[in-house]
Amino acid sequence: MIDHMRDLACVTEATELLLGAAAALDPAGLAAPSRLPGWSRGHVLAHLARNADALVNVLEGRPMYVDAATRDADIERDAPRPLGVQLADVRNTAARFLHSASVPADWNRTVELRNGVTDAAARIPFRRLIEVELHHVDLGLGRDLEDLSEEFVAREIDFLAQRFSGTPSVPPLTLKASDGRTWRTGAAEGDPLPVTGPAADLMGWLAGRRDGASLEFSGGPLPVLPPL
Missing domain, CATH: 1.20.120.450 (dinb family like domain)
Incomplete structure (x- = not known):
């Protein structure tokens, strides 16, 4: 709530x-x-x-x-x-x-x-x-992003994951923070590919503040996200 x-x-x-x-x-x-x-x-x-x-x-x-x-x-x-x-x-x-x-x-x-x-x-x-x-x-x-509270970072990732959820131009993804937290986003159909890294970097990529270079992704280049 x-x-x-x-x-x-x-x-x-x-x-x-x-x-x-x-x-x-x-x-x-x-x-x-x-x-x-x-x-x-x-x-x-x-x-x-x-x-x-x-x-x-x-x-x-x-x-x-x-x-x-x-x-x-x-x-x-x-x-x-x-x-x-x-x-x-x-x-x-x-x-x-x-x-x-x-x-x-x-x-x-x-x-x-x-x-x-x-x-x-x-x-x-x-x-x-x-x-x-x-x-x-x-x-x-x-x-910097690492100075933001853990609670805020998690809520912002959740907020942005919901925003991109069901977006056909974004492949199905599982966002995996280094501390074990996960989020699902992207297209509804298909097996999700994992994007893994520190929570601040995940948030930065979703929010258009970082290029995601530090994130691990096996599907080739990270997908281009729609503008916020």
Whole structure:
């Protein structure tokens, strides 16, 4: 069972950790490339703020974004802002998200995100936690996937394995972490091939943060996963 209130507490903690790390940036560091191709650190912070607004929209029954072009334009518009403005925006939008997610509601209801994706309302706080944790790593400020909690890594692998489950373009796979945990994903038909390695590397590959070079796979090159 999803404990959305516990996830909200984790979001608050992770947001403060990210803001503390980003506060040490100077103007050159803010404008420097992040670990995401084509995005500066300013882009990452702008996206985090706009994503919080978007998830408030989801929780309150509005479209997540007006459209993809507006989403991208808003990030480009906000990316060059000074650090103080960026940090205040991330903090203020995080507070609005926390407020919206703390209002008594039917947490079993289905909500709609972008591109027709739907989910239980109770999972929205964890979706926000994913954004904060992974984009903290994307900032390239010394935090890496191995620094994320074991619980978070396992839940994120489970989340992404479910997302790719039944996808015909992904062959049937069994994801095997070095500590023995396993997940099933990919096409429903066929004998699954094992992909084995450290949990952080499995998560990084599924989330598009690592190329999977450290993973063991007997089926030739690792399959190309659909974009998230």
